[in-house]
Amino acid sequence: MVSALLRPMGERAVLAEVESLADVLALSAALHASRPRGVVDVVPAARTVLVTFDPGVVPGSVVRAWIRSAGADAAAAARPAGPVVEVPIRYDGPDLAETADLLGMSAAELVARHRGAQWSVAFSGFAPGFGYLVSPQWAFDVPRLASPRTRVPAGAVGLAGAFSGAYPRETPGGWRLIGTTDAPLFDASADVPVLLPPGARVRFVPASPVRGETPLSVRDTGRRRVSQSESGVSAEGGLRVVEPGLLATVQDLGRPGHAALGIAGSGALDRAALRRANRLVGNAEGAAGVEITMGGFRAVAGRDGWMAVAGATGPITIGGHSVDPHTAVPWPAGAELHVGPFASGARAYLAVRGGIDVAPVAGSRATDVLAGIGPAPLRAGDMLAIGPAPAAPVPAADLAPWGAAADERIEVELAPGPRTDWFAASASRALFEEEWTVSAAADRVGMRLDGTELERVRGGELPSEGMIPGALQVPPSGRPTILLADGPVTGGYPVIAVATEAALNALAQARPGTRVRFRHARPLP
Template sequence: MRFLPVTSNALLVELADLDQTLALLASLQRDPVHGVAELVPAARTILVHFRPSAISAAALVSAIAARDLSQRVERSNILVEIPVRYDGEDLAEVAQLLGITPREVVRRHTGSEYTVAFTGFAPGFAYLSGGHPSFDVPRRSTPRTRIPAGAVGLAGTFSGVYPQASPGGWQIIGVTPVAMWDLNREQPALLQPGYRVRFIDIATLDGVLDAGSAIAAGAPARQPLPTDKAAAAAALKVRATGLQTVFQDLGRHGQAGQGVSASGAMDQAALKMANRLVGNRSDGAALETVGGGLQLQSVGETVLAVTGADAALTVRTADGRQWSVPNHQAVALADGDTLSIGQPLAGARSYVAARGGFAVTPVLGSCATDSLAKVGPAPLAVGDVLDLLPAPAGAVVGTPGLPAADLPTVEQDVVLDVVLGPRTDWFTAESVARLAAQRWQVTPQSNRVGLRLAGEVPLERAITGELPSEGTALGALQVPPSGQPVLFLADHPLTGGYPVIGAVAPYHLDRAGQIPVGAWLRFNPLGAFEELQPSELQLSAQRSSAA
């Protein structure tokens, strides 16, 4: 095993092959290490998120290094059969690459049983291993900008099905009508790690196939989504949305097994403060809006608080009177009053909490809107009416606060501390030095998935080979072939195939979420890149106790 630093609360374990990865994953799931929060397995790695307050990185490395990898993982007794229409636009090219006919490609694809090795990239996307030994095809040199939902593809030795329309670089050999991801199912992701999968040529099936179902032993039944039936105490009517306004809370953690990342508020401290100011639980849902322009009209009497960016607030009554109110404190609105948020002087995102909370239904345990995965409530639209819940008895409105002292602006360089790794050694020494020495500007293509950065001189790789997909952490600086980094934010994919040169320290993530387009960044490495080494003393003690 190799142990590579990711950030102060995550590390990457690299193994020899997929069998070792699955063996270690099974061991860690069967006998968990105290302090480990979540595991994200991939082809040859496991991304381990942990709580530093419960276990140190050094102790975690030693605990994992002592695990026995000789046991092979037992296959699940659940078999999912997926019908496929083999008319994919890359079928002929794949046949040519393998030196066989398209018909033989189909025969080999349907003649092998696959296993769900791990999930990632998108909710419901499963990496399937164990196909025909001849299947080892490269990704497309230029990824497509749009691949349809249900597309069945090959990449390397893996097969997979795209759960929704998205960009992608896999070789597409067919399409299935079966939904890989359906929130109306008790278990939205059809394919779970360990499941067995067999593909069936749809041309060989008799009768009409139900496009909404899979032929599966043990597939969970559909369940209706829960609804919040609490009576609304008041409401807010959306008069204008600004650039984009979405519901956010602290995120949906623990869903990596279904390929779903946590998402959540970009500035979590600001969301907690907004809820505290109106007397709500700190993890309650609030509105996150980018820039200025959001206008909310009170239906009945309401109490709101706006935090995060340093933006001017204005209240306008139904008869046209208007005045300014401070941010970062509770504001009482009468029936018909409209609260407007101006363009921020510093920061990028504002958070609006309402006393009692919003009557919004959680999806997978959270009200967060994940813009990449398309999970959670839809973005707000003009005319929407947002029902509010009654405030619980005894809820106390918090005392006024202040915007964060270090809110980013376009006038001053924003400095972010970074931990180098896990793939720093994939870059030239000059590029590692350039990461810190050069300024990087936030481009207009940035969003909740990540900040796309542009520097005068791109980063160059020392290792040019293809990196197998591996888990990516919040704050990761992934470097695509252009050499211009992307700083992954709340809605980043769980796994990625480009090397990560470093990751923003957790205590600077809220600041990163407030960086406006056009701002300039500088990165401050907290130390040199070094692999993590298990302690021989701890390893000896663990081996002795095991014996």
Template sequence: MRILTASDRSLLVETADLDEAMRLNLAWGDVPGIVERIPGARTVLVRFDPARTTAAALRERLAQTTVDADHVPHLRDVTIPVRYDGEDLDEAAALLEISADELVNRHLAADWRVAFSGFAPGFGYMVSGDPLFDVPRRSSPRTRVPAGSVALAGAFTGVYPRESPGGWQLIGRTDAVMWDIDRDPPALLSPGTSVRFERADTERLLLPTHADPSPTRGSSGDPNAPRGSLSEPKARRNGLSEERSDESKPPAIEVLTPSLQLLVQDAGRPGHAALGVSESGAADRTAMRAANQAVGNARDAAVLESVGAVTLRFHGDGVAVVTGAIGDISLTDAEGRTRGILHGAPFATADGDELSVAHPARGLRYIIGVRGGVDAASALGSRAGDTLAGLGPDPLVAGDVMRIGDLADRAVDPVPQPRDLPAPGDLVELEITLGPRDDWFTASAIETLTTQEWEVTPRSDRVGIRLHGETPLERATAGELPSEGAVTGAIQVPADGQPVLFLPDHPLTGGYPIIGALTDRCLDLAAQLPPGTRIRFRIDEGQS
């Protein structure tokens, strides 16, 4: 095996084939210091805790592993009905030098098996014994691929569980629900599942074979309605406060004017990579911890994360704070009197007070903390709103009312000094480690990566920051990688040579090569880069 640096806190282990990757992934389940493992087509990404082990010690331990485990066991059989009308059907057939009809017939005839999960919750990478299926990805990924899209990439076929970015070739669509957190198991396609595709009858209701026959609580009665569908009251999905008499109303926060994106976040949900679930959580962890410390919460209590200006109303008395991005902050009481609020300093709130946070002058994301924490519904042990996976509370809109939890019982820490965050046009230096696929690029591309300025484009979100540079990064190796794991901070390079910098809601796996990754200490700064910021990457001097 070959062991490569994937970041300052992760290693990528190359294996001979898919079967060896699966066996090694199972063998490393109890290795001390490993936080999470993400198997790929011929790799296993290993994230580790630097407080418990070092990269060098872990390399030695992994290299000594011998395995003789069986293949991934067969779990069950699933049939998925498909309408073969995808946007890329003709193009994919041309790439394979066959007709569209033959592609569809071969796809229907193949015996597919889920090898591993990744990219997003419920996304199963399916392989078959038909050697025909080896399809290149698109040169530039789409920013939006509809839920239920059936797609090809490399030797794999997959079904997008929800709308998300993606670079696979779309050949069809299905109504089968790939992921439902209220179903057991949540993923329709888990490793070891055998899958058969059938041609869908457009007149019939399409249901996944193993759906839970009982309706999801709060749904319209359709057991296969996606979690968070419009038929389910939004208040119930987010754990929002319901109308009660004035005497019984708990402390809460009401959204008057939402920002471009207003989310509930906490420390995230690590440890669920096997389900295809990323850690997610607050993009600026430093700001989240500072906010919670300022109001006396546990460091990982749920907060609000706002991109841009927002106006909130407080119900009941309490304590709040605004950290993260820097801008004008004011509080208006029920009698119309307004006063300024100091960034990072806790302030008392009374019933009816309205908090107004202006568009940031510096940075991008505000963190708004309240004493007691935001008491929203949780998913897999976290209240984090994962925008790619659709887990946790939905983005907040005007009229939403979020409960505040029980008062914390912790001392309030001193107010930290505001950080020096960038404004549009500023130049920011970010530290990176090279790898794991820097050898896929020319020497001039590595020089370009670290000497050229890269601009943050408006096409950026919590999934990733799309960068633009005058000179694209040039490949030394043509073709594509089999899908492999990626970490937050990874710098992935599509075929157009313009990098994408992954943020907390990134896909767990992908097939575009990753040239490097931010060091952990730079991740929070990356989350605060507004469009127009210029970036220069610097290689970590301590990289071995």
């Protein structure tokens, strides 16, 4: 039996806190063995399991009862053995000698112990393909660097706490680096993009194997590249980007259900606006469109079609003639669409009839700017394919109400977060009574707010735990950051509250300088 303390994580998630990593693995296995409809993700971490769900399918009370029931049966749930993957390594890391000295051994002994241990992936996080490896033969607690590196190269193998891990891509990091691997830890073009999923058993082997031996290689793990021809995507008759503006990306409703592999949901920041634009041209609501940031976007159509722009508002012209936002408009072949600088709001969504047709990754065409998944941000000259037009005609009108996005001040509903006990009572008062300002540090990953410092009553580090869009993380500076669609799936800063899904649409339209007032969310029915 595993006893779990259930903590709220907004409206759509529950954080189950347990005593040890062994309890995390047992509870996670029990949850996976009996997963009900409506549960989106089960994300194990160092001392917690995050369960996200769709409250329109399964109520939160049912989810909490299910977690408790699974905890009662967790001792009997055996985690299925994962694949055995041999990872080639060169022990050439810049921290090898210093780390060995910290552990009271020689560098050669550290290498022998690391290579001789039988590792397994306890959980994923931080970045897609980053597996937290544990081993019963590894009993060391390795302190992180006092000052994290701003750049850790892809393939670096490191140690931190009781874990070992390898960086799938270049990123900042505070782990002590002891080696390098050339293994493709994450390959977005493969049908199995993550080399080391939770449960995989890992052996570190020399990067140059002895002649005559044939170790299990990464080619034996079922990973297969998906070619452009296999994807069926062709840009003929599509759109040609003339000018992307500040930032333009392809977005749909994202890739939920992959957080346990370190893959964020991503997708449109203002999901309501993307849905509205798609409805206007007769697409399915989840069809891929173009998310345009602050305007300045220009593109030319390769064939006759229809388009609509929803969300932020500004001047829109086709072939030099003004057209209205939130309206389906014909777009003739060869005509240039110009979405000018926005007068209100920060992000608009261009939907074209048939949808933007790029090769999907993990079931989605969305661009994740943090993880580098999906198509790259658009550049001048890029060609975008358009899918087949829907069978139904363009609707006569869309009945959903819309209005201009607020720039000066917005109200945001917050649901309870899991770590309110880390903060003084004055922090909760300040959060809801003070006015906050969106800082210039705001993008698809997160939005930093300027305002009163939120006082902690607990210091130290929080072991990494699952995160969701809308989570208000509070770093030691006391200034909260709201995670958005491309934010990391795990994090180590305490979450004091979580913005509701409806509030995320409003936050997507907030520019730097927008003032924010928080209020308590009404409970879901």
